[in-house]
């Protein structure tokens with residue numbers, strides 16, 4: 001059995017902790033069979049190979065009596081780079097328990113469990129449902145609503161350094177002044193309305209008008225402003241900080257992608273540029 005989970009790009013500008021989209025990089029989790037101890041084969045650097053691996057801790061939190069397995073993980077999703085690697089591990093762990101214990105979780109149940117673990121639904125909900133998702137929690141329970149997908153590609157600029165979500169969250173202010181909070185929320189509300197109305201002129205302006213997190217995190221990711229400027233010169237629709245960063249995501253028409261990628265490299269930026277597309281299926285068995 002192989003479980004496949006897509007990467008996800010959260011926030012999309014003003015949708016902090018509530019909006020995310022599944023994108024075409026994948027984690028594949030293969031179940032090789034029963035084992036004396038949990039064993040996770042992977043080539044993902046320092047991540048654990050035993051029962052402390054996040055995929056296993058998640059599976060055991062869902063099904064504590066799950067017998068130890070030999071697992072193989074192959075992932076294209078860079079760890080701690082703002083493309084939802086931790087969410088892909090959580091969703092894979094939930095699906096592992098779901099399959100091995102025949103739990104028959106609905107998609108909604110998976111979103112609830114994964115969001116409780118991650119704390120917010122913006123990466124886990126699209127990784128489960130696919131597509132573009134808006135969600136939050138009310139009275140301790142999570143709801144996620146699928147939004148229409150916009151018909152464009154992504155150029156992901158993936159820097160050579162990583163940035164842990166915890167460190168990127170530590171850069172955020174403890175409080176926002178009332179008038180600033182009202183404005184930030186109005187930007188986000190109008191952004192969501194424009195996505196559902198498919199009013200992309202408005203949506204892509206607002207994607208670059210976040211007041212919740214980018215102003216505080218851009219010092220951690222100096223490439224954000226630089227790539228946004230390059231995007232404006234090369235036909236991009238909008239650029240935002242993917243999740244907690246450091247990946248910088250540019251929404252762009254497929255026809256404009258090549259020249260934009262060349263411009264990023266010509267500017268001397270040292271990261272990778274990868275063309276991504278929305279994933280519409282979410283977690284699945286392959």
Ligand SMILES: Nc1ncnc2c1ncn2[C@@H]1O[C@H](COP(=O)(O)OP(=O)(O)OP(=O)(O)O)[C@@H](O)[C@H]1O
Pocket residue numbers: 008010027044047053054055073075078079080081082083084085086087089123163164165166242243244245
């Ligand atoms: N394939 C994986 N297997 C097991 N654990 C993983 C895997 N990928 C990520 N993790 C865990 O998630 C941590 C990284 O999570 P973090 O939230 O910092 O980054 P991210 O999820 O890539 O970024 P973002 O949430 O901004 O998209 C790793 O240190 C590790 O504990």
Ligand SMILES: N[C@@H](CCO)C(=O)O
Pocket residue numbers: 010011016017018120122123165168169213243244
């Ligand atoms: N919304 C989250 C995504 C990363 O978990 C953040 O920006 O911190």
